[in-house]
Amino acid sequence: xxxxxxxxxxxxxxxxxxxxxxxxxxxxxxxxxxxxxxxxxxxxxxxxxxxxxxxxxxxxxxxxxxxxxxxxxxxxxxxxxxxxxxxxxxxxxxxxxxxxxxxxxxxxxxxxxxxxxxxxxxxxxxxxxxxxxxxxxxxxxxxxxxxxxxxxxxxxxxxxxxxxxxxxxxxxxxxxxxxxxxxxxxxxxxxxxxxxxxxxxxxxxxxxxxxxxxxxxxxxxxxxxxxxxxxxxxxxxxxxxxxxxxxxxxxxxxxxxxxxxxxxxxxxxxxxxxxxxxxxxxxxxxxxxxxxxxxxxxxxxxxxxxxxxxxxxxxxxxxxxxxxxxxxxxxxxxxxxxx
Numbered sequence: 001x002x003x004x005x006x007x008x009x010x011x012x013x014x015x016x017x018x019x020x021x022x023x024x025x026x027x028x029x030x031x032x033x034x035x036x037x038x039x040x041x042x043x044x045x046x047x048x049x050x051x052x053x054x055x056x057x058x059x060x061x062x063x064x065x066x067x068x069x070x071x072x073x074x075x076x077x078x079x080x081x082x083x084x085x086x087x088x089x090x091x092x093x094x095x096x097x098x099x100x101x102x103x104x105x106x107x108x109x110x111x112x113x114x115x116x117x118x119x120x121x122x123x124x125x126x127x128x129x130x131x132x133x134x135x136x137x138x139x140x141x142x143x144x145x146x147x148x149x150x151x152x153x154x155x156x157x158x159x160x161x162x163x164x165x166x167x168x169x170x171x172x173x174x175x176x177x178x179x180x181x182x183x184x185x186x187x188x189x190x191x192x193x194x195x196x197x198x199x200x201x202x203x204x205x206x207x208x209x210x211x212x213x214x215x216x217x218x219x220x221x222x223x224x225x226x227x228x229x230x231x232x233x234x235x236x237x238x239x240x241x242x243x244x245x246x247x248x249x250x251x252x253x254x255x256x257x258x259x260x261x262x263x264x265x266x267x268x269x270x271x272x273x274x275x276x277x278x279x280x281x282x283x284x285x286x287x288x289x290x291x292x293x294x295x296x297x298x299x300x301x302x303x304x305x306x307x308x309x310x311x312x313x314x315x316x317x318x319x320x321x322x323x324x325x326x327x328x329x330x331x332x333x334x335x336x337x338x339x
Contacts, residue, residue, distance in 0.1 A: 151191020226292025
């Protein structure tokens with residue numbers, strides 16, 4: 001008689017709230033610390049398990065919280081893979097010896113040099129552009145060509161931003177410091193603060209606020225609008241690619257590395273290689289290529305919805321500096337009284 005497996009057995013993904021359990025000698029596993037919070041990740045890992053027989057055990061948290069956990073774990077960490085939504089966090093982990101170098105012809109062929117650590121300690125899987133969203137009925141595109149434009153007093157009471165504590169804000173501030181220096185960045189941030197922004201800790205809710213006419217301009221990750229447009233092609237918010245006359249729009253990533261204490265190193269590398277080359281095949285909700293993000297692997301086609309955003313210039317040179325500038329960015333945000 002043919003046995004029908006339960007959905008949980010088929011998926012073979014264990015969601016952990018604490019320390020990952022050790023595997024038996026017969027079980028092939030890979031333990032992942034993941035800051036990626038989209039539910040479809042389990043679906044992607046399930047496909048990996050079906051193809052490879054390697055079970056994925058997942059423990060979730062914010063990028064900052066998981067970095068602290070990895071620091072506390074040290075070489076005894078149960079995690080094999082550190083997967084976060086910020087290049088700076090990955091670079092900090094690498095520089096602190098929490099990630100190990102990996103030489104993988106598959107990863108090196110799939111991921112461009114500007115989207116991976118030169119020593120192979122981390123690799124980007126997706127690209128996420130943080131740029132300007134606006135209400136096209138109230139705002140002209142030429143009014144929002146640069147992040148500094150949002151410091152103009154005409155946006156007072158019309159601006160929405162993420163809070164200072166979120167990694168998106170810290171990374172954007174690091175990008176600005178890398179490109180324009182601390183003094184100019186502080187001038188820009190103080191201009192934002194002077195415009196009395198609404199601080200909303202959700203890019204999706206920021207877009208909904210714009211659509212409802214309660215905010216006219218904001219800074220968001222591009223894929224939130226891509227997802228909104230997939231649900232409603234007439235969603236009344238537009239996107240402007242920032243800093244096109246300068247170094248290009250701010251780029252951040254979803255990326256991953258193999259931990260220094262990985263007990264399942266080979267399986268960890270297999271997972272990274274699969275995500276970089278096959279993850280898109282798990283479906284539009286997966287990664288890379290799902291969630292309306294741009295794949296880091298440039299041979300993979302971006303989601304069709306992104307064609308609506310056109311072409312743009314992106315700043316890849318600043319990515320490697322985000323980690324070193326995080327502490328400086330946090331202090332700057334505090335001085336500027338950015339909440």
